[in-house]
Amino acid sequence: MYTLGIDIGSASSKVVILKDGRDIVAEEVVQFGTGSSGPDRVLHQAFTKSGLTFDDMAKVVATGYGRFSVEQAQKQISEISCHAKGIFFLVPTARTIIDIGGQDAKAIKLDKRGMVSQFFMNDKCAAGTGRFLEVMSRVLEVPLDKMAEYDSKASEVVSVSSTCTVFAESEVISHLSNNVPKENIIAGVHASVASKACGLAYRTGLEEDIVMSGGVAQNEGVVRAISKELQKKVIVAPHPQVVGALGAALFAYDEAKKVQ
């Protein structure tokens, strides 16, 4: 039995196709989110690579910011629940999740059964999210996927505001005009993201294992900064960017089993 989870975020669209609620047969990411061609393209990619179609799917569950825009989905489930489900599937020892996506950051507390017992989300502000890193990447002229490498070579961490992306951008420009090495600025940018995310994570009580998901978890510099701020080990989930879609596919499997 195949089930499909689709996670339409603000910055990207993700799909996971599961076989029998256990094996990932397709996982695709397109870097365009809700309101764009991203959702159609990511579905097309997933079906092309797997050789499957919608007709093969027992159930489809949508999550993410654009979850109500997927016509084919039989159910919409929030990204908090889907991330919890996906993480618990991948890392059953997880008790705290830090998820940083394109537009929001979340800290989720799980109980021993993998159920969400509390969660906290960022305010209506891009600081501490993937969008913040995108803005900084552009200002610094360093590609997103190279930022962790720069960070690893930093000799010190410069101060970058975590309150507001626009203010932080002007701070970074100021550092650049003062010839501060980009490595040190990037380490500061990552520390800024970490302080914002940790502000949410502290409220959960920080039970271990602490697991990171979301696109930003692919940035080792941010992971290091979060681990340093929390003084705790932080595990990066396998397939971090598709954890939400995986959770949705698992929920779809549960739904499909109910029908049988």
Add this chain to the structure above:
Amino acid sequence: MSKVETIVANFKAIASNPKKAIADAQAKTGKPAVGVLPVYTPEEIIYAAGALPVGCWGKATKTISKARTYLPAFACSIMQSIMEMELEGVYDDLKAVVVSSPCDTLKCMGQKWKGKCPVIQFVHPQNRGLASANTFLVEEYKLVRQRLEEALGVKITDEAINEAIEVYNENRQATRKFLEVAASYPQIITPVVRHAIMKSRFFMDKKDHTAAIKELTAELEAMPVEAWNGKKVILTGITAEPDEFLEILEEFGLAVVADDLAQESRQVRVDVPDGDEDPLMRLAKQWQNMYGCSLATDRDKKRIPMLVEMVEKYGADALIYCQMKFCDPEEFDYPLLYTQLENKDIRNLMIEIDQQANSLEQIRTRVQSFAEMM
């Protein structure tokens, strides 16, 4: 349309179009309108002056630009939209506006008032346990009375204030009874309807509101109670607006079975005590007796156990803290309440309330996640 539907539709029409509701009430009663800003005002004195007290609680999704000249960006959204509307002349038809001073922003609203009508500001004493606090508040209320008399050109007698107290106490009692009964009828008294009924108090003559709410309560009581398949929540905070937020609660099957909102239940929580003494002293004692509100100092913070007891009493599945953005008094209470709720394993969610919010998608995600947790 059933009788209940007709009454509810009338309440919704009033709450959604205050301007028309006030005009209708004035046409019916011939009374001039006097504005009352949040949160607590001795409306009885206004009513005794033969005027219609009308609530000024801001406006949802109002674009704020002119108000920025007079208020910092971190003033709450209710005050931002009131200031914006002052500058646009929205309140110029009012004969006066009465402003209390329970928070830092409201303290300055009288000084900054840009409307054309006179503004009457007064202060509630916060050291409320002392007898001298009542003496102080009586002096404040005397000034309110005197300035209202000047603004309206009338004499406000003790007898008229005592009669107004009776009208208001009856309304508070009828509203509290309605809220008790409504908790059993979430299919009819949805979060949006419940809010409209409470909000309409601000734009109706209280005698008319009392009559309508009594009629609705009687109609509800005659109906069978049906099982509720969704979850039950209690709201606490200053307001739970806009309606779109309440619609999200409905969308995910959450019924509001009780509230501790400053705009709603806190307005009817405490009656003015009976007695033969000076009616202004009776009104002062109502403030002394007020409890469970972040704006009325309470060293014992009884609001916290009060909310825990409310959750138990109504069999609520969770509590939602409607945190008015930038409201310091509410922000100070939240950590204390959060700790207690967590200790007692009571599900809870904090939602930031902002009248100027145009997109509620993040709130939708939070509420859906919360509903999925329960």
